[in-house]
Amino acid sequence: MPSRLSNKPRRPTSDTAHGARLSKASRHPSVERLESVLSSRSQTEHLGHVIGSSLTGGEVLALTGALGAGKTALVRGIAAGLDLPPESVSSPTFVLAHEYEGRVPLVHIDLYRLHTAAEAESIGLDDYLAGSAVVAIEWADRFPGWLPADRLEVQLTHRSPATRNALVLAQGPRSSALLTRIIRAWQAVRRAPIAREPARPDRRKASAR
Ligand SMILES: Nc1ncnc2c1ncn2[C@@H]1O[C@H](COP(=O)(O)OP(=O)(O)OP(=O)(O)O)[C@@H](O)[C@H]1O
Numbered sequence: 001m002p003s004r005l006s007n008k009p010r011r012p013t014s015d016t017a018h019g020a021r022l023s024k025a026s027r028h029p030s031v032e033r034l035e036s037v038l039s040s041r042s043q044t045e046h047l048g049h050v051i052g053s054s055l056t057g058g059e060v061l062a063l064t065g066a067l068g069a070g071k072t073a074l075v076r077g078i079a080a081g082l083d084l085p086p087e088s089v090s091s092p093t094f095v096l097a098h099e100y101e102g103r104v105p106l107v108h109i110d111l112y113r114l115h116t117a118a119e120a121e122s123i124g125l126d127d128y129l130a131g132s133a134v135v136a137i138e139w140a141d142r143f144p145g146w147l148p149a150d151r152l153e154v155q156l157t158h159r160s161p162a163t164r165n166a167l168v169l170a171q172g173p174r175s176s177a178l179l180t181r182i183i184r185a186w187q188a189v190r191r192a193p194i195a196r197e198p199a200r201p202d203r204r205k206a207s208a209r
């Protein structure tokens with residue numbers, strides 16, 4: 001079965017350059033940022049879950065990153081955070097936009113295959129952006145001019161074949177408040193394994209008996 005990745009031609013530009021272009025587009029760059037190493041797909045989904053759990057509806061999530069950077073994996077986690085089954089999320093390769101009814105509506109868009117503003121218009125991008133659904137856009141940097149000023153940017157980059165780096169930035173006041181909630185929740189998640197450490201001595205005692 002041909003994979004999605006093999007269907008796409010390699011693009012000459014790096015995801016880092018795309019991301020930088022998006023961030024520079026704003027006159028009000030966020031002060032806060034979340035930067036995290038994600039060493040597995042489940043960690044990418046976990047970050048998505050934290051983002052999804054923090055959403056209230058109407059937010060725009062601009063996702064950037066090279067082919068296979070983990071954008072769809074992140075959206076699966078976002079879906080889970082909106083009380084949707086993560087496996088219901090598939091890459092909107094040909095349909096270009098998928099709509100889901102979660103705790104709040106989620107629209108998942110992939111702009112990779114769009115080349116003109118007219119094509120973006122044809123999928124109703126403007127209407128989605130003006131609505132009350134959460135709109136998660138893969139390859140958001142293809143049409144930076146279409147993005148609202150207030151948006152959360154998630155830039156995913158390959159650190160190694162098995163590891164990704166996530167950089168989350170907020171553009172605009174609403175997204176800044178959202179990012180503050182996400183950072184708090186993500187820090188709590190990252191601290192969680194350390195908090196479970198004291199369980200180990202008990203297990204050793206039990207096996208010594
Ligand atoms: N943090 C991670 N570490 C290792 N592998 C990951 C990580 N996150 C995602 N992956 C894996 O990378 C592959 C590509 O993920 P995904 O399809 O989400 O990327 P994508 O950015 O949506 O790609 P595309 O540009 O084709 O839409 C998948 O096999 C996924 O499991």
Ligand SMILES: [Mg+2]
Pocket residue numbers: 071072073091138
């Ligand atoms: Mg994808």
